Amino acid sequence: MWVSLHAVCLRSQRVCRRSVAAAVSQCFRHRDASVSHFSLLAGLSAQTCKALVYRTHGDPSRVVQLEGVALPSLGAKDVLVKVLAAPINPSDINMIQGTYAILPDLPAVGGNEGVAQVVEVGSQVKSLKAGDWVIPKDASLGTWRTQAVLPEDDVISVPNDIPLVSAATLGVNPCTAFRMLSDFEDLNPGDSVIQNAANSGVGQAVIQIAAARGINTINVIRDRPEFTELSDKLKAIGASHVIKEEALRKHEIKELFKTCPKPKLALNGVGGKSATELLRHLQIGGSMVTYGGMSKQPVTVPVSALIFKDVKVRGFWVTQWKRVHSHDGRAFRAMLDELCSLIKQGKLTAPACTEVGLQQYHAALDAAMQPFSSTKQVLVM
Incomplete structure (x- = not known):
């Protein structure tokens, strides 16, 4: 999952304008779907659905x-x-391109996330x-369709x-943020976390979940003409500090650490x-967790950081976490319950986006492929 996170939401009804990045709609399909029960039809009937398919x-x-x-x-x-909304995430794009770590059998319906x-x-x-809302338990379910018949065990309920x-975009970015804040360091109120790509879907979830726990966040974003406006928006959702990439190499970062503990x-x-x-700015013994690589450049670890600071370098993939815990759904259930509680309290909101009609899915896909684009769209059924 990389970071520029354009998610788009589709609905069979009108979608509210609060969504994340660029999105497309569809429904779920059986994970082992094959051509035999995946026939593509010229006309629609009561036994068919509309889907965004790639062969x-x-x-x-x-x-x-x-x-x-x-x-x-x-x-x-x-x-x-019936699918209510389904986002476009970078992993969806990578899966269609054939470059993701897991790939469904072809032909396939796009989309890994939705409600x-x-x-x-x-x-x-x-x-x-009947009437319950559900989200996928795993990736590759094919959420960009209007309806689906699924095994009960392939989905999990949400309020x-x-x-x-928020429901449509719950299963990837907020879960990634939640697990990274929970599983690698023992963080207590007053502690600090530093992150790049702070305006991404994961980044905004990190800010909000950390703020709810009393944890400081140092949020790094690229310099841009609207930096001040973006900084204000991130602070409005709970960011403690917002700095430019360049500041990491300047004296101002040292000034920041006079009032905020090192992460x-x-x-x-x-x-x-x-x-x-x-x-370079981690505490001795701290951890850096990599969950994406938007720059497409390798992670370089200075020898001094390993020897003199004993930092830990880890990776995280939420799909792998879900599969490891698939035998016992209690951890997943507990995480969703806590995230949904934050949503109900207004402490965790999805990034905003606009909406376009389903027929304009090509434009939404194009927007989602721009890693630094600020375009945010929603495909509406």
């Missing part, structure tokens, strides 16, 4: 097409859902009922009284020189 890997704006897809019969342990409403349940379904866009944890979504600079 080959490549440029998303070229290989993704809006088509009709047949729905399988509802099994005893299946649920029929759907249960329409009908099979006779043996116990954990869900239906939180904002739609125990650094979160790197960029790589390259930016990651090296984060390392």
